[in-house]
Amino acid sequence: MKSRGKSATPSFFCIKAEKKLQDENHRLQNLFASDSKRLVPKLATDQIELELQNAEMREALKELEASHTKYSELFDFAPIGYFTFDKNTRVREMNLTGATLLGIERRLLINSPFGAFIADAADRYTFHDHCREALEKQEPRTCELRLKRKDGTVFFAQLQSAPTEGLKSGIVGVRTMVSDISDYRYSMEKLTHAMAELARYNTELSKFAYITSRALQRTPRINVSANRQGNEWVFSTRNNGIGIGPEYFGRILLIFQRSHDRGKDSGTGIDLATCKEVAERHGGRMSVESELVTGSSFNCTMPIHTSHES
Secondary structure (H helix, E strand, O other): OOOOOOOOOHHHHHHHHHHHHHHHHHHHHHHHHHHHHHHHHHHHHHHHHHHHHHHHHHHHHHHHHHHHHHHHHHHHOOOOEEEEEEOOOEEEEEOHHHHHHHOOOHHHHOOOEHHHHEOOHHHHHHHHHHHHHHHHHOOOEEEEEEEEOOOOOEEEEEEEEEEEEOOOOOEEEEEEEEEEOHHHHHHHHHHHHHHHHHHHHHHHHHHHHHHHHHHHOOOOOEEEEEEEEOOEEEEEEEEOOOOOOHHHOOOOOOOOOOOOOEOOEOOOOOHHHHHHHHHHHOOOEEEEEEEOOOEEEEEEEEEOOOOOOO
16 A cells, blocks of 8 residues: 555644634734724724714703703793693693683693683583684684683683694694783773763764754743642743753752753753752742653742741
8 A cells, every 4th residue: 555645643733723823813913003003093083073072962952951941931931821732621731821820730730621710611612612623623713711710710711722733643632822811801891881882872962963953943932820739839930942851850950050061052050059949948849840842841839828927
């Protein structure tokens, strides 16, 4: 048989492997040294950039927090109340002004049904319809109703609502602005009352102008008479003037009191008061009978004194 030559022993392979490992380590050391020279400056630059970015992010976070605080204060101290209701009209959030309007702490309002603060059943129906229309039509809605504070006082409020969306779930409820319009409503009621009074005065003035124009077309006539009625004499003076309304009977016998404005007649308001004073001084009395358009009668009733009484 032919010999295969010198056989490979384990020590031979071990020495060869160690030599190869040494060569590879040397290569890696050279590569690391080369890469280190190239990477260390880059890593230092990247670290500086990261530090600058972190500083900018911290500054941006401070600005964001300051902005959040500012807008939170603007939200809380706005002159009108802001509320967010869910689809069941429960309060999810509100500003400080809204809680103050209702006279209750904000934390006690969370998850409360807003209908509990509405004054009566009719307005509660109005509120629910208001929210339903805002959700269904997805557009702003406005209504007016009466709200009730915690202490029981009632005030007029205007509600302006619009649908609000969640981050992932679409329309989740409505956001509502609530304004106290009590002063406005009271002013409008006073204005309405004043307009009604003005209309009534204009009607009365028109009637008076008509009566006066009819009366002025007449020829003035005065009738004086005296009649004995039992133990009294009744002296009457009757005219066909414009007449006096019954609401003025008590006034015209007082000094300086007249049934018509100056310019409509030339009286001073003294004569009848003087006659009344003289009649009463002698135990008599004055009275008035009058109808608008037909004229007036002024009566002086005096007692009859016997010679013995005189």
